[in-house]
Amino acid sequence: MGKDDIKKLEETAKKIRRSIVETLSSAKAGHTGGSLSVTDILTVLYFKEMKIDPSRPDWEDRDRFVLSKGHASCGLYCALVERGYFAKDLLSTFDRTDGCLQGHPDMHKTPGVDMSTGSLGQGLSVGAGMAAGARLLKKSFRVFVVLGDGEVQEGQVWEAAMYAGHNKLDNLTAIIDYNKLQLASRVQDAIDLEPLADKFRAFKWNVIGADGHSIESLCKAFEKARKNKGRPSVIIADTVKGKGISFAENKVEWHVRVPKGDEIAKALDELK
Amino acid sequence: MSEMKAMRDAVGEALLDIAQKNPKVVVLDADVCTSTKTCYVRDKLPSQFLEIGIAEANMIGISAGLAAVGFIPFPVTFAVFASSRVADQVRMCAAHARLNVKIVGSYGGIPTGKAGATHSSVEDIAIMRAIPNMQIVIPADGVEVKKVIEAAAEIPGPFYISTVRCEVPTIFPVDHKFILGKGVVLQDGRDITVIGTGMMTARAKEAGEALKKKGISARVVHMPTIKPIDRELIKKCAEETKGIITIENHSVIGGLGGAVAEVACEASPCRIKRLGIPDTFVDSGEDEDMFAKFGMTADAIADAAERLLAS
Numbered sequence: 001m002g003k004d005d006i007k008k009l010e011e012t013a014k015k016i017r018r019s020i021v022e023t024l025s026s027a028k029a030g031h032t033g034g035s036l037s038v039t040d041i042l043t044v045l046y047f048k049e050m051k052i053d054p055s056r057p058d059w060e061d062r063d064r065f066v067l068s069k070g071h072a073s074c075g076l077y078c079a080l081v082e083r084g085y086f087a088k089d090l091l092s093t094f095d096r097t098d099g100c101l102q103g104h105p106d107m108h109k110t111p112g113v114d115m116s117t118g119s120l121g122q123g124l125s126v127g128a129g130m131a132a133g134a135r136l137l138k139k140s141f142r143v144f145v146v147l148g149d150g151e152v153q154e155g156q157v158w159e160a161a162m163y164a165g166h167n168k169l170d171n172l173t174a175i176i177d178y179n180k181l182q183l184a185s186r187v188q189d190a191i192d193l194e195p196l197a198d199k200f201r202a203f204k205w206n207v208i209g210a211d212g213h214s215i216e217s218l219c220k221a222f223e224k225a226r227k228n229k230g231r232p233s234v235i236i237a238d239t240v241k242g243k244g245i246s247f248a249e250n251k252v253e254w255h256v257r258v259p260k261g262d263e264i265a266k267a268l269d270e271l272k
Numbered sequence: 273m274s275e276m277k278a279m280r281d282a283v284g285e286a287l288l289d290i291a292q293k294n295p296k297v298v299v300l301d302a303d304v305c306t307s308t309k310t311c312y313v314r315d316k317l318p319s320q321f322l323e324i325g326i327a328e329a330n331m332i333g334i335s336a337g338l339a340a341v342g343f344i345p346f347p348v349t350f351a352v353f354a355s356s357r358v359a360d361q362v363r364m365c366a367a368h369a370r371l372n373v374k375i376v377g378s379y380g381g382i383p384t385g386k387a388g389a390t391h392s393s394v395e396d397i398a399i400m401r402a403i404p405n406m407q408i409v410i411p412a413d414g415v416e417v418k419k420v421i422e423a424a425a426e427i428p429g430p431f432y433i434s435t436v437r438c439e440v441p442t443i444f445p446v447d448h449k450f451i452l453g454k455g456v457v458l459q460d461g462r463d464i465t466v467i468g469t470g471m472m473t474a475r476a477k478e479a480g481e482a483l484k485k486k487g488i489s490a491r492v493v494h495m496p497t498i499k500p501i502d503r504e505l506i507k508k509c510a511e512e513t514k515g516i517i518t519i520e521n522h523s524v525i526g527g528l529g530g531a532v533a534e535v536a537c538e539a540s541p542c543r544i545k546r547l548g549i550p551d552t553f554v555d556s557g558e559d560e561d562m563f564a565k566f567g568m569t570a571d572a573i574a575d576a577a578e579r580l581l582a583s
């Protein structure tokens with residue numbers, strides 16, 4: 001991974017962030033904070049790590065992606081557009097009745113979406129099923145699941161973690177978007193997750209830390225996950241909710257607020 | 273007397289058979305396989321059996337993941353834990369995602385081997401019926417169990433199949449045909465209609481014969497599919513006979529009785545009496561004592577029919 005490649009991915013992430021701001025502000029709805037915190041993770045997945053072909057979204061041997069924190073749909077849609085799954089104009093239909101870009105990802109409506117999500121806590125189970133399926137099929141595709149940190153409070157996440165650890169699903173990689181905020185409060189004020197790495201280790205996972213806004217750090221983390229054998233991997237990615245818009249960063253109210261009025265130009269300016 | 277067969281054995285055997293024939297079929301268990309009899313698959317075909325542990329929500333999610341990569345998963349556990357316990361997982365990952373997740377609820381309704389209220393599902397069908405995209409079937413006997421499991425493996429989309437633990441009389445010949453969405457007229461009649469589903473159909477049949485002896489011409493219908501329900505047949509019965517009795521091993525709210533009443537009410541209003549578990553949790557006890565307590569016997573069905581005609 002040379003300096004130029006990193007620069008290119010950083011530019012891509014910036015484009016995706018701009019699309020997120022434009023899409024959410026024009027729809028006047030959606031989740032800003034969690035879409036911006038996960039952008040760099042999505043960028044590395046879609047532009048470097050995953051074996052995919054945008055011209056064949058149903059390709060059987062593709063790597064699978066589950067956005068378990070489905071409310072960050074806008075981030076995913078903007079990444080899919082940037083990667084060439086569908087045309088950018090469609091973003092103007094986000095959240096619209098009869099549109100193909102629903103508020104939460106719908107695998108039957110949007111090309112490139114491998115699993116419908118929206119009810120938190122379920123994606124890691126689905127990912128574990130896909131990974132178990134890959135093994136039964138003797139196929140080499142890999143499965144990636146992005147979870148929110150608040151989402152990790154759901155008990156089913158730990159059922160899935162126990163299952164994947166016990167079954168040594170090393171074709172499964174979970175990424176935790178550790179932005180320290182959830183819908184109504186800081187994660188540590190709701191239910192603290194720490195020590196998170198120890199918890200996953202205790203569940204027989206390979207734990208990798210990363211700076212979730214450094215392309216280089218994320219690329220290295222994914223490489224470690226790829227090379228790891230005999231255990232599922234989890235990348236605990238330190239992130240900032242609302243990353244890229246100064247006035248939205250680290251603010252719990254920006255979970256579901258979208259930029260409006262002067263904020264739109266200001267946000268786009270910061271993302272130049 | 274018809275031959276008796278434990279329906280859970282029929283479930284285990286049918287799943288083993290379909291899994292042997294179709295390598296895409298996998299069976300998932302949440303630590304109840306020796307009760308539900310999916311242990312037949314575990315023991316004979318371990319490569320197509322996944323033990324998930326006591327984690328039903330995870331089992332539905334894993335099933336969805338397997339379905340998303342081309343498998344036909346049959347997650348099987350007690351009906352309470354295959355429905356209420358995982359309602360949101362079913363809703364999100366199986367129904368909304370329209371995946372080939374074929375849920376089998378074992379231990380439906382009253383017969384749970386005296387386990388009582390916590391294990392007797394009175395509401396599984398009501399929950400599943402309200403979820404869009406779900407296809408719901410309640411087979412009557414061991415023969416139909418096999419046909420329904422074969423159909424579920426063939427027909428795309430999510431299924432909920434409710435079965436019972438206990439022995440039930442075999443009422444269908446081995447060449448019985450199950451058609452999703454179609455009821456079956458077992459005895460024709462013009463005075464009154466008795467519609468049964470699941471193991472209660474055998475009792476509806478018995479009641480129909482008893483009524484015949486008393487000079488009452490009862491039409492007996494078996495309604496294996498609760499969703500999509502056979503609207504045409506219900507409408508015909510509502511029009512052609514003087515009333516409808518429904519009988520099911522489930523709460524009278526939201527199951528067969530609810531579905532029939534909804535259809536009849538809109539299509540051709542008629543008198544209806546819903547028999548089944550009243551709006552209550554059930555106690556532990558002998559299956560037949562509980563059935564008798566709630567009027568879920570052939571005699572009670574025949575009495576209800578007579579009363580409806582007399583009223």
Ligand SMILES: Cc1ncc(C[n+]2csc(CCOP(=O)(O)OP(=O)(O)O)c2C)c(N)n1
Nearest residue numbers: 034071118119120148149150151181182183
């Ligand atoms: C089962 C479930 N409960 C509640 C919600 C409502 N909800 C949507 S987003 C959210 C907070 C998620 O926080 P986190 O996982 O930390 O995501 P992020 O901060 O990255 O947006 C909640 C509670 C939901 N979608 N699903």
